Amino acid sequence: MRIEMKDIYKSFGTNPVLTGVDFELQDGEIHALMGENGAGKSTLMNILIGLHQRDSGTILIDGRETYFANPKEAERNGIAFIHQELNVWPDMTVLENLFIGKERTTALGLLNTNEMKALANEQFRKLSVTIPLNQEAGECSVGEKQMIEIAKALMTHAQVIVMDEPTAALTEREIKKLFEVIASLKKEGVSIVYISHRMEEIFTICDRITVMRDGKTIDTQAIPDTDFDDVVRKMVGRQLTDRFPQRAFQPGEVVLEVKNAFKTGKFKDISFSVRAGEIIGFSGLMGSGRTEIMRALFGLDALDSGEVWVRGQQVAIRNPHDAMQAGIGFVTEDRKDEGLILDFSIRDNMALTNLSSFAPKGVILDKKEKEFADLLIQRLQIKTESSSTPARQLSGGNQQKVVIAKWIGIGLSVLILDEPTRGVDVGAKREIYHLMNELTERGVAILMVSSELPEVLGMSDRILVVHEGEIGGELSRQEATQESIMTLATGGQ
Structure with missing residues (x-):
């Protein structure tokens, strides 16, 4: 699935958030979307899936002008979004969260719990997740909730997946497994928009990068053609000389x-x-x-x-x-x-x-x-x-x-x-x-x-x-x- 977003504008009240953004996603690519907090990255993707409506601009999907009324319609058309702020219902079980709104039923209209458990276990196996399906989601850690959200999106068999800070709560082992899943999805032709502030991840798994600043597109480049300092300079509009400031610890009591x-x-x-x-x-x-x-x-x-x-x-x-x-x-x-x-x-x-x-x-x-x-x-x-x-x-x-x-x-x-x-x-x-x-x-x-x-x-x-x-x-x-x-x-x- 190929997506083109051209000259997108969006304001909330008197606050302009996007002022002429261009973004392109090609078939089977992992495209990094980077920028400072408030640059407009999540807003742009929310417009793509219909959570927000653009003020002006054009969206083309496989060459056809397309606009979704809501995220459910986007999902039905092959676009899934893993949000940074987790949408997990704490009083429901892990299994119920995975299939909320997408429950599997028998010919008699009853819940097909066995089928749902089999599908969930298969997806958890791919992600090396060991959370009990009957556990209440509210008892899960933030990292476990993140893995539930990732599993939920992968089970939609989407052609495009937007991942907004998917590894923010994960450890090195979980991140490595997620990267293996992303690589296999790419081989199957799935396109991924990867929003992250972790620079190492961008240079490890992404093919291209688009940098946004203050609601505008600054640049799009192939990953081999850029580096850490170049991306930071475009994101913040200035040079950051040292990633971590010097510390001079003098032990007290x-x-x-x-x-x-x-x-x-x-x-x-x-x-x-x-x-x-x-x-x-x-x-x-x-x-x-x-x-x-x-x-x-x-x-x-x-x-x-x-x-x-x-x-x-x-x-x-x-x-x-x-x-x-x-x-x-x-x-x-x-x-x-x-x-x-x-x-x-x-x-x-x-x-x-x-x-x-x-x-x-x-x-x-x-x-x-x-x-x-x-x-x-x-x-x-x-x-x-x-x-x-x-x-x-x-x-x-x-x-x-x-x-x-x-x-x-x-x-x-x-x-x-x-x-x-x-x-x-x-x-x-x-x-x-x-x-x-x-x-x-x-x-x-x-x-x-x-x-x-x-x-x-x-x-x-x-x-x-x-x-x-x-x-x-x-x-x-x-x-x-x-x-x-x-x-x-x-x-x-």
Whole structure:
């Protein structure tokens, strides 16, 4: 299937999002679509599948002018979209999520559960997924939900698949398997639009790349004809000299110590300490227990046993309020469901963790709250018309910046960052890395969970590798390599 989108324009209210975009997808190619958060990538693809209607411009599919009324019609015509923000129904089983709206029935009109299970198991086998089909989707990790979405799209037998940050929550092993599936789809003539901020992936699997900036098409090139620096320059309109900023860690006092933490079925015998100004990277495969450890430290899930000490004092963390009182903040990996109140404004979301400072006498001082939000919007370069914009209207990367902004300036001792740059463009990643350095310079200790090995290597002072609920090993910044991390993550020594 060949797709041409010519001179596409789209505005939301008075905000122009696309201003004359051109994009072409050829038969059986993997075409990267890149740009900073808010560049218009997802909006362009949403117009293709009929989720949004263009203001002007032309869409040709196999040479015929074609416009879809909605995503269901696009799917019936062979175009599937794996969205960055996961569309999983938490109270339904994995099997029900896979076949929602596409249920298989018998001749009598009854659900053909056996057929659906067989099809689901076949697709999960191709993806090396081992999630029980009768498990409620709400019990799945973000990475597992991502694999459910990928499996759901692949079962439509689409001729074109749009993948928006498909590996953002996956680990190296899952990514490798997904790439094998993508390669086999390409051999079958399936075309893929691959939206990702992970540059290594683009240069590994894609044939061509189109770069967008500020709602415009900047350039389209074959992958062999470009490089990392060239793509970054076109994305951000400037040169980024170093991917990861330099760190000069000077160890301070121990601010957090965890002793023999245990959670049934999740992790056991977890012990570590972190010093003021230090970044500890937590690495490991999906399901290893990294996120579960962080959730317990923040009081989202109770520890069965173990001790937590903050600045030399033992603390009982039964809930997030206890954690915040102890000086611990948490940027969750699931910004949509756990990190933001999407219908609240940017300003209200940023103020949630520090309301007392904006309401000294029980009444919120709007001017003070607005000044705080405007300062953070400028500092983090959040793309928005104003601080009163609902968080729902922001791109995924800008939503992530709002989640991080909540914890700035409230006197934290420890900040937990779970996948802090998931779905964030290369320019915004660097801004977040600089912010992490600024926080550590003020004495904040950071625990960073990341599935991106270059990020773990580039930003961590020490690395703890989690394997099957236990700390499989510790690596210093000097001795850590991708190979040594993966060895420990898979149970090696």
